[in-house]
Amino acid sequence: MDGVKHIIAVASGKGGVGKSTVTVNLALALAAQGHRVGVLDADIYGPSQAQMLGVKEGVRPQAGTNNKFLPLEAHGLQAMSMAFMVNTREPMVWRGPMVVGAFQQMLTQTQWDNLDFLLIDMPPGTGDIQLTLAQKVPVAGAVIVTTPQDIALLDARKGIEMFRKVNVPVLGVVENMSLYHCENCGHEAAIFGTGGGDSIAQEYDTQVLGRLPLTLSIRELTDSGRPSVISEPEGTVSQTFAAIAQKVAEAVNANQGDGPTISFSE
Numbered sequence: 001m002d003g004v005k006h007i008i009a010v011a012s013g014k015g016g017v018g019k020s021t022v023t024v025n026l027a028l029a030l031a032a033q034g035h036r037v038g039v040l041d042a043d044i045y046g047p048s049q050a051q052m053l054g055v056k057e058g059v060r061p062q063a064g065t066n067n068k069f070l071p072l073e074a075h076g077l078q079a080m081s082m083a084f085m086v087n088t089r090e091p092m093v094w095r096g097p098m099v100v101g102a103f104q105q106m107l108t109q110t111q112w113d114n115l116d117f118l119l120i121d122m123p124p125g126t127g128d129i130q131l132t133l134a135q136k137v138p139v140a141g142a143v144i145v146t147t148p149q150d151i152a153l154l155d156a157r158k159g160i161e162m163f164r165k166v167n168v169p170v171l172g173v174v175e176n177m178s179l180y181h182c183e184n185c186g187h188e189a190a191i192f193g194t195g196g197g198d199s200i201a202q203e204y205d206t207q208v209l210g211r212l213p214l215t216l217s218i219r220e221l222t223d224s225g226r227p228s229v230i231s232e233p234e235g236t237v238s239q240t241f242a243a244i245a246q247k248v249a250e251a252v253n254a255n256q257g258d259g260p261t262i263s264f265s266e
């Protein structure tokens, strides 16, 4: 795609497992390692990236050349989201084809500037947006985010199966909220169980890219527009994201050369 070397989908089967949190922190970790990185928020009904990137409501993208929009800049990342186009307090009461059209426009009509990686924060599920992405552009790989409990793994499996069906390599699994860590007393508890990420990675012959704890600070920092990777660059969460970023970049490079050919019929 014009202006983008590698597209990476950050996906899950289930909602609320931390895709957007992982997307923004992984993007910042890749940028900290010297890559040029963009984030496309493909969640049309419930975009989160504007808030997580600290973009104020009402800031709109400028027109570029060739009928394209210039992405917004936030924390050194290039970003595009439905939240930059509409009033986010109003619900998007749209039918499927309109949602797909909007996603396609954001994907192809944003003037990405020489990106090494474009991270796409996918909506939950295995529907229209996922199919459109796989059909319209070459996707270098997918990062699957899951929490360790069975109910999330069930949906994560569907996500992995879907990417396999459309020949998008799964780069690995991020296990989020794997251990609750109390920041006051240091007590730790495996609220959502243990071993889920490992078992799914083994089942699908892929790797666990990293495990993130369930902590107050991840939520507070990310939701307030200054994600952990830039707020606490020396912290353990940032170190985990740095390791994940390295593995993702390595996995993409390892897959290079035999890029996916998308061929399937609906």
Ligand SMILES: Nc1ncnc2c1ncn2[C@@H]1O[C@H](COP(=O)(O)OP(=O)(O)OP(=O)(O)O)[C@@H](O)[C@H]1O
Binding pocket: 012, 014, 015, 016, 017, 018, 019, 020, 021, 022, 043, 046, 048, 123, 124, 176, 177, 212, 213, 214, 215, 216, 218, 219, 220, 222, 223
């Ligand atoms: N490891 C974590 N510790 C604490 N809070 C977290 C963690 N990961 C995510 N959260 C919080 O959980 C909420 C949901 O996360 P997020 O929006 O990233 O999930 P999602 O999978 O993108 O959701 P959706 O399906 O709605 O797009 C957010 O408030 C986020 O800050």
